[in-house]
Amino acid sequence: PPLEKMVGLPDFDWAARKKLNGSAYTYYRNGAAGEWSYRNNLEVFQRFRLRPRVMVDIVNIEDSLPTTILGQKYSAPFFIAPCARGGLAHPDAELNFVKGAAEENILYMASLFSSKSFDDIYAARVPGNSSSGNDTQQALFQQVYLTDDINETRELFQKIEKAGAKAIIMTVDSAADGNRHRAARYGVGSADSSYSLLTWDLYHQFTKMTSLPIVPKGIQTVEDARLAVQNGVKAIYLSNHGGRQLDTTPSSLEVALEIYEEAPEIFQQVEVFADGGVRYGADVLKLLALGVKAVGVGRPFMYSNAFGVEGVKRVSKLLKHEIAIDAANLGVADLKKIGPEYVNWKSVNAW
Ligand code: FNR
Helix, strand or coil, rough: CHHCCCCCHHHHHHHHHHHHHHHHHHHCCCCCCCCHHHHHHHHHHHCCCCCCCCCCCCHHHHCCCEECCCCCCEECCCEECCCCHHHHCCCCHHHHHHHHHHCCCCCEECCCCCCCCCCHHHCCCCCCCCCCCCCCCCCCEEEEECCCCHHHHHHHHHHHHHHHCCCCCEEEECCCCCCCCCHHHCCCCCCCCCCCCHHHHHHCCCCCCCCEEEEEECCCCCCHHHHHHHHHEEEEEEEEECCCCCCCCCCCCCHHHHHHCCCCHHHCCCCEEEECCCCCHHHHHHHHEEECEEEEEEECHHHHHHEEEEEEEHHHHHHHHHHHHHHHHHHCCCCHHHCCHHHHCCCCCCC
């Protein structure tokens, strides 16, 4: 299928199914166990109805899409979520995400398990993009999987800091392998089956080794959101890893709602990021309405890489356009002023 035929993010799933070989597509598409969380991530958004306001002057809505993410300036409140093995879709692998993100002026979070080397990814950055202050280098965030090996972590942080990443995204939802039946059937399981013990004590040791903010990715309860804030994080990242780790975990929209109901101050205290199942402009709006600062998109970008950098850019352009037209139809004049009153938070049919 040609790129011009891709009219929305779900189309890239269909295209990747045709363009990639079976095991590559399966690795990207896979969710854990019965894939309930995978499906719930997608379906949860339609269980909350929008509450559109009319007769609102929305003509300048596009001007309000740009935002800052941990102090870095970007053109939209969404980013490319960190995903492993970009090389399964394209020989240039993650370099297409770096370039696409630069041209679209959106944030790319690079995965530690990328197909391209760390050095190649950082060398591909485009100067003069999405940065603040005097540093004119494209601002990337670096995702990591950490262990209690302090020396290994110190070396990794030094490498990341030297390369010029602006934040460290510390994935905390993967204490053990995801239980991925679909991929296992294809023989594309996870790399190993070890356990890693991350604790807040270790986090404090980690923070002494770097001046970069360390953002926990994979917060799934209000309790852990509170603990993260108490332990001094600058941001938290709500995620169930695209439903790939532990099945029947909540979607980030449900976690954001739990935080909004029980500890709404958290959205003021730290920046909140969220991902999982975001495919439409209105999905982004519902997360922003609760106070989420920026929204991650995983699989659609991974699939779009089957078209190379043009595919990556197309996903970004389509989502920007949908955010703007959906916000206009919702009667939101300024995306920064969207609030929970634009959504009816009574779920219309329980999971
Ligand atoms: C991921 N994800 C992920 N997360 C992470 O912290 N480190 C990683 O290396 C990976 N790798 C990875 C590979 C693939 C193929 C996918 C699909 C996902 C999870 C990712 O960051 C994000 O949380 C989800 O992809 C968001 O859900 P959607 O947008 O894919 O539905």
